[in-house]
Amino acid sequence: MECTREKRYLPYNKWDADTLLHLQAQAANSPYQLHYHLHPISGLVNDPNGFSYFNGAYHLFYQSYPFGAVHGLKSWVHFKSQDLVNWTNLGLAVEPDTMADSHGAYSGSAREIDGRLFLMYTGNHRDENWVRTPYQIGAWMTKDGKVSDKTILFKNPDHITEHFRDPQILKQNDTYYAILGAQDKAEKHGHIDIWKSQDLKNWEELGFLDMGTEPMGYMIECPNIVRVDGKVVVIFCPQGLDKKIADYDNVYPDMYIIADDIDFENHKLINPGKLHNLDKGFDVYATQAFNAPDGHAYEVSWVGLPDTTYPTDDENWANCLSQVKELVIKDDKLIQKPVKAMRALRQDEEQVSDPIISEKAGQQYELKLKIAQGQTGNLHLAANEDLTNSLQIKFDTQNGKLVLDRAQAGQAVAVDHGTSRETSLVANKDLELDIFVDHSLIEVFVNGGEEVLTGRYFADQANPKIAFEQNTAYTGQLWQMKTIL
Amino acid sequence: MECTREKRYLPYNKWDADTLLHLQAQAANSPYQLHYHLHPISGLVNDPNGFSYFNGAYHLFYQSYPFGAVHGLKSWVHFKSQDLVNWTNLGLAVEPDTMADSHGAYSGSAREIDGRLFLMYTGNHRDENWVRTPYQIGAWMTKDGKVSDKTILFKNPDHITEHFRDPQILKQNDTYYAILGAQDKAEKHGHIDIWKSQDLKNWEELGFLDMGTEPMGYMIECPNIVRVDGKVVVIFCPQGLDKKIADYDNVYPDMYIIADDIDFENHKLINPGKLHNLDKGFDVYATQAFNAPDGHAYEVSWVGLPDTTYPTDDENWANCLSQVKELVIKDDKLIQKPVKAMRALRQDEEQVSDPIISEKAGQQYELKLKIAQGQTGNLHLAANEDLTNSLQIKFDTQNGKLVLDRAQAGQAVAVDHGTSRETSLVANKDLELDIFVDHSLIEVFVNGGEEVLTGRYFADQANPKIAFEQNTAYTGQLWQMKTIL
Incomplete structure (x- = not known):
């Protein structure tokens, strides 16, 4: 226009x-x-x-x-x-x-x-x-x-x-x-x-x-x-x-x-x-x-x-x-x-524990993870098969650091202001992530909402994968989320 | 216009x-x-x-x-x-x-x-x-x-x-x-x-x-x-x-x-x-x-x-x-x-058994009833307090008859073609009704879908009541239904 x-x-x-x-x-x-x-x-x-x-x-x-x-x-x-x-x-x-x-x-x-x-x-x-x-x-x-x-x-x-x-x-x-x-x-x-x-x-x-x-x-x-x-x-x-x-x-x-x-x-x-x-x-x-x-x-x-x-x-x-x-x-x-009612949007619960969390998660889900302390890793969301294109959450629970990185997640947004955001965590603690993905939006709740990292991303919607880059000790659940509108 | x-x-x-x-x-x-x-x-x-x-x-x-x-x-x-x-x-x-x-x-x-x-x-x-x-x-x-x-x-x-x-x-x-x-x-x-x-x-x-x-x-x-x-x-x-x-x-x-x-x-x-x-x-x-x-x-x-x-x-x-x-x-x-997914819209289940099924059902619910045989009665939906204004389902399980009557249900529709619809049932059988109400629409599934009676009605949306006119032997469940759009 x-x-x-x-x-x-x-x-x-x-x-x-x-x-x-x-x-x-x-x-x-x-x-x-x-x-x-x-x-x-x-x-x-x-x-x-x-x-x-x-x-x-x-x-x-x-x-x-x-x-x-x-x-x-x-x-x-x-x-x-x-x-x-x-x-x-x-x-x-x-x-x-x-x-x-x-x-x-x-x-x-x-x-x-x-x-x-x-x-x-x-x-x-x-x-x-x-x-x-x-x-x-x-x-x-x-x-x-x-x-x-x-x-x-x-x-x-x-x-x-x-x-x-x-x-x-x-x-x-x-x-x-x-x-x-x-x-x-x-x-x-x-x-x-x-x-x-x-x-x-x-x-x-x-x-x-x-x-x-x-x-x-x-x-x-x-x-x-x-x-x-x-x-x-x-x-x-x-x-x-x-x-x-x-x-x-x-x-x-x-x-x-x-x-x-x-x-x-x-x-x-x-x-x-x-x-x-x-x-x-x-x-x-x-x-x-x-x-x-x-x-x-x-x-x-x-x-x-x-x-x-x-x-x-x-x-x-x-x-x-x-x-x-x-x-x-x-x-x-x-x-x-x-809010409580968000839980009512969950469907198709999967317990997840493998490094490859899902090959077909798509772009409309909630992913709740508990990552054991003492680990450094990289979680790829909206990822293609070999993880070269993805939205990344990098964590270092020893030093207490979390990074949301959209540099490789499809189309660029506001790159003048950087392509990643970092937040510090209490060191040497288990890391709880509650991640909401909705096609072009990610909301990451860290440790019960002590920090929230929100961002738009514009990845190829055909990228369906969620995976840790490294072997990572964690437990988690994955839900597909219902459409509300 | x-x-x-x-x-x-x-x-x-x-x-x-x-x-x-x-x-x-x-x-x-x-x-x-x-x-x-x-x-x-x-x-x-x-x-x-x-x-x-x-x-x-x-x-x-x-x-x-x-x-x-x-x-x-x-x-x-x-x-x-x-x-x-x-x-x-x-x-x-x-x-x-x-x-x-x-x-x-x-x-x-x-x-x-x-x-x-x-x-x-x-x-x-x-x-x-x-x-x-x-x-x-x-x-x-x-x-x-x-x-x-x-x-x-x-x-x-x-x-x-x-x-x-x-x-x-x-x-x-x-x-x-x-x-x-x-x-x-x-x-x-x-x-x-x-x-x-x-x-x-x-x-x-x-x-x-x-x-x-x-x-x-x-x-x-x-x-x-x-x-x-x-x-x-x-x-x-x-x-x-x-x-x-x-x-x-x-x-x-x-x-x-x-x-x-x-x-x-x-x-x-x-x-x-x-x-x-x-x-x-x-x-x-x-x-x-x-x-x-x-x-x-x-x-x-x-x-x-x-x-x-x-x-x-x-x-x-x-x-x-x-x-x-x-x-x-x-x-x-x-x-x-x-279809099966309709069940996922149900919320707030209530077991119902009284003649007054609900004083506050509103106009967005599913009501599933099993009415014992040998009874004649009148079920009022979208009803005001004294049941003078309501959408009515009249049943006679002895003679096998069911009537959906919208004559007293608020604003009139197509009255030249009558204000009620009758369907015959097998006589002397329990009557199962699965009733879906959505503000100005009623869909009545009779005996597992052997008959369906669908109709628009335009009752005062403040009329919240569901009640049998007579004491009626029945069992049932009432659910509020989620909004989809």
Whole structure:
């Protein structure tokens, strides 16, 4: 597709339905298409939005540009689930159809308020000179899925640039708070800006969250607060963060801080810990987490990065969402675990113990391994017969090291940022891996979720093999995974 | 939607994509939408098409008009499955994009031939005076889902009217045969017309299948031959059939004949039996069956009828497909059974034995009952608290009678053809019912599939109750059913 600005921002009603039907079929027929993760119906998806519980079900939306693998005119597409694994696609939900979101219904959050779902998101508006105004918008979804009553809540105040977006709506006692990603005008640094309201109509800025003395890059996107095990976790995406402040490999990181609490009124964290990378893999961004009524904290991420091209761009679709994960805290770090219902996708269980784990595993499985300590090895996934083309997991349990390497796994992705990702482990310990593969996505849960490495890969889908390169002492199970959508 | 002819036959590229996205969301959000049966992504579906096995998977298409609940410009939408229950939507597959199918890619069949899927279907063409020519078209689908090489195979011969459609491609020894629904010019009667070809290019008419002395109405639609337990079963839809020849209740019936064999060359059945109604319910039509490589015969039906309106027309979508059923023959009759993988949709099993089976069953379940003989009773499904609004199954096991009654089940459907359907059973026998409910669809398998009663119903989805009106001696299980799409 040509990517002229005019074409990218063409109203949806200027596209023809035949083109859309063809784009939908093209995405559905792609060999790289995912089958148990939320993926594009057509075009490009990015941030998860509005992750919430309402009217007896989980709700999740994503940013969608339906007409190609580019960041064009965005809308929200709606999914619903009883178990956070099996999702029903309910289609277009928030459309760029007002002045305030004329150039995109951008990211935001949702919360049940008095029997309706309140959506708070950023409307992207540009004037005839292409000058942007970010409007923060409130809208209401009723139980029948209809979204209406869009209202402009506030704009960027004078001290904040046009980079002001991604509101998360929160409630504490009887007061609503919103946190937003923001760039200040004076220094062009990234911030988390805090607002408050009693009635969801009149909003007042409280100020930037105190993140310490070091600047958080030139912009923060997708700030998100969730309470986990009595602590407050702030998840956010600092863009342009100096690697001396916190190291990361991807173009932009998705990071978190754990604090004892947050004082919204004084916009500060109580006893904040250090910066952590949320995911040690290649492609996680824009994570959204919320506290569900069942007492658990759940998160979901965009698997995709800004300013990055992917091989499926040639097929007019791009990106996906991660599986939903449950969050707990251990030793001042987040533990990220598959949710319980993921087990219900398992079928055709095989006990595995040979160096060749499977000659015909394909690309839609879960592989759970316990690798005995004291070993160094290399696990090949999505491998051809002689293992020269594969996605590799290299481990050294003596020195405590794990590497996810996609250099030999088919088509290249974002090689400027390296083709492997490394994470350190506790040395001299057995290694537990819970690996989820879905055609072009791998999610590796290490030692019960102490680390997660997520990445897209674009190997020949005819490569069916899983094998250790060396004789390796391990036990494991392999399951084929059911299709959910 | 206005139903002007011009609008109904507007090319897909004259519709705008925003309208389509809204129609898709509207269909997805409908409270009547089905969740474990194939249903419209938007608009109207009718006949199943191209039911086949190819490239390691089952394939099934349906007739689709994406832009409303009317019979407009039709295309084929493609679904794929490993187990005949969990289907993946692969989107638009055969489009009305040539002269020969300019006014609709109508119904047809599919068969794997030399590593590709051969599609044989009717192209509906109308000239500027709206005079119709039915072209029988061949096309090829490759393993990547792309359909190309459309070729006109033949038109209606001189002795057949414009009503000439729905080819089923068959192979016997090294010869291809096609059977089609046809209306002769001389008497305007319905027939099954048989053609043959050695190369799929040059086709020769063999003649009308001998159906006996009685005329089969004014037209036969969707003729289908499948081999079951060593016999030949001919399934077809005679329109305008005299009820003295075979009784039926729906506007048009879906019927079958069992014969020892078929002699294509002499276009006759060997020792044909009598006419049977395939389904004793309200809405089954256009059934397609085929012999799968696993040795079983499977069928799937349109649940919907021609010339019939349904309440969801107001929501711009209509109809669905039945579940796939396995066919066997017993006592010269078809037995229709759920396929094995349906069991994998079951969750939350409850043993039931009280007169009130469930106060909160909802509308997405399987209910399996064994009702002891010698009882008369009334089972209420989708019922409100006091059972005044419900879908009813009335049984009399002494006299051998079962009635499916939708008179009190919410919005009315096709009341001119009655609000209940009755089937007779062997008297003085225990009654086994396997009942599948999916929001607006009920499929009742009686005594292991000796009879099936299928019907749409449009009850208030808040009616959650299942109860016997009387104290009834029975045992049973109730399962909630998983969502497949």
